[in-house]
Structure formats: C-alpha cells, structure tokens
Amino acid sequence: MRIFSTLPINFKYYAAICGLLAISSCGQKFNAELPPIDAEENVISNFDKGKELLAKKQYTLSILEFDSAIAINPRIAAIYKYRGLAKAGKEEFQPAILDIKTAIDLNPFDISLNYEKANIEYEANLLDSAIYDYTKVIQKDSSFDDAYLNRGLANLKKGLKQNACIDFNLASKFGNTNALGLIEENCK
Numbered sequence: 462m463r464i465f466s467t468l469p470i471n472f473k474y475y476a477a478i479c480g481l482l483a484i485s486s487c488g489q490k491f492n493a494e495l496p497p498i499d500a501e502e503n504v505i506s507n508f509d510k511g512k513e514l515l516a517k518k519q520y521t522l523s524i525l526e527f528d529s530a531i532a533i534n535p536r537i538a539a540i541y542k543y544r545g546l547a548k549a550g551k552e553e554f555q556p557a558i559l560d561i562k563t564a565i566d567l568n569p570f571d572i573s574l575n576y577e578k579a580n581i582e583y584e585a586n587l588l589d590s591a592i593y594d595y596t597k598v599i600q601k602d603s604s605f606d607d608a609y610l611n612r613g614l615a616n617l618k619k620g621l622k623q624n625a626c627i628d629f630n631l632a633s634k635f636g637n638t639n640a641l642g643l644i645e646e647n648c649k
Contacts, residue, residue, distance in 0.1 A: 504530045508540055515547050523547040538568035542577060554585035572601045576608060583615050591615045606637035613643065622647060 511526030527544035530537070545560030561578040568574065579594035595612035598605050613628030626648035632640035 501534065504533045504537070504540075507533070508537075508543070511540075511547070512543055515543060515550070518550060520547045520550040524551075536567060538564040538571065538574065541567065542574060545581065546577065549581045549584060552584075554581055554587075557581050558585070572598050572605070575601075576605070579608070580611065583611060583618075586618075588615045588619050592619075604635045606632045606635035606640075609635065610637050610640050610643070613640070617643075617647060 507526045507530035511523045511530065514520075514523035514526060524544055524547045527540050527547065530540045531544070534540075541560045541564035545557040545564065548554075548557035548560060558578060558581055561574060561581060564571075565574045565578065575594050576598045579591045579598065582588075582591035582594060592612055592615045595608045595615065598608040599612070602608075609628045609632035613625040613632060616622075616628060617625035626644065629640045629643045629648060633644060
C-alpha cells in the first residue's frame with residue numbers, strides 16, 4: 462500500500478514572506494544576502510516545473526528542476542521536500558530522507574515534513590524510524606489521523622497487531638475512513 466501524500470503549499474506567498482522577514486524558510490536566520498528578485502522568479506519557475514513533473518511521475522526531470530532551484534536559493538524547505546519526494550519515487554530512499562531532513566532543519570515547525578519523512582521510511586522498510594517519526598507528528602498534532610493510520614500500518618508490518626489496532630481505532634476516531642476496513646480486516 463503506497464501511503465505518500467503531499468500537502469498543498471502556496472510557494473510564492475511562502476517565499477515572499479520568508480524573504481521579507483529575512484529568514485530561511487521561516488525557521489532560521491541566515492547571514493547570506495537574498496538572491497536578486499529575478500533569481501527568485503527563476504526559483505519559483507523551477508519549483509513549479511519540478512512539481513508538475515513530479516505529478517507526472519517524471520522523477521529524474523523533476524529532480525533536475527529542483528536542483529536548479531536549490532542552486533539559486535538553498536534556503537527553501539519546500540524545494541528539498543519535493544525533491545525528496547521525487548527521489549522516493551525513484552526508490553532512492555536514503556537520498557530522499559536526507560532531503561527531507563534538510564527541509565526539517567530549514568523549517569522545524571512544519572510537521573508535514575516529519576510526516577513525509579516517516580512515509581518514505583515506511584516505503585524503505587525502515588519501520589522503527591517510520592514509527593518514531595509518525596509518533597513525533599502525533600505528539601505535535603494529536604488529531605493527525607493519517608499519522609495514526611500509517612503508524613498502524615508500520616506496526617502491522619512489524620507484526621505488532623495490537624499496536625496497529627490501537628492506531629487504526631484512533632485514526633478512525635479522528636475521521637479516517639480508510640481505518641474502518643483495516644479494523645474490520647485485522648482487529649476483529
């Protein structure tokens with residue numbers, strides 16, 4: 462079962478606010494000067510093209526667009542996130558995880574990054590790491606139903622059926638309709 466999901470982001474607004482505040486991805490201060498405005502437009506263009514190619518599962522071309530954006534401005538977490546998702550699509554899991562970790566370093570307040578990292582770890586069969594990261598997400602947002610569901614899937618894959626059933630029930634409690642089938646199949 463593929464569990465990737467991406468959360469929508471208004472990149473142009475996000476980049477503009479971060480640039481105006483002179484902070485890196487709204488998470489850390491930086492010492493270098495901001496790139497010129499036309500360079501930032503190229504970053505946005507490369508980022509948008511990369512996302513379009515990622516949606517079409519053209520992972521290699523997508524990665525190249527994200528690489529170009531990072532070469533111009535390496536301080537935007539969203540670019541690393543999506544490049545990581547493209548690498549995961551190519552099943553290059555370790556480089557994908559490194560990109561997501563970089564995104565987390567740049568924007569430690571965005572729990573969706575920990576969630577995406579956990580999803581990639583699950584796909585890479587790094588179940589203990591995935592469970593750890595899903596738990597971090599749940600600690601920050603106790604109603605994040607997909608984190609419960611996916612942590613349950615990781616527990617089930619590890620043979621921890623009781624833990625999986627607890628997570629499936631919590632996911633269902635918070636409105637995840639996919640959990641109902643998993644409860645019926647595994648917890649009765």
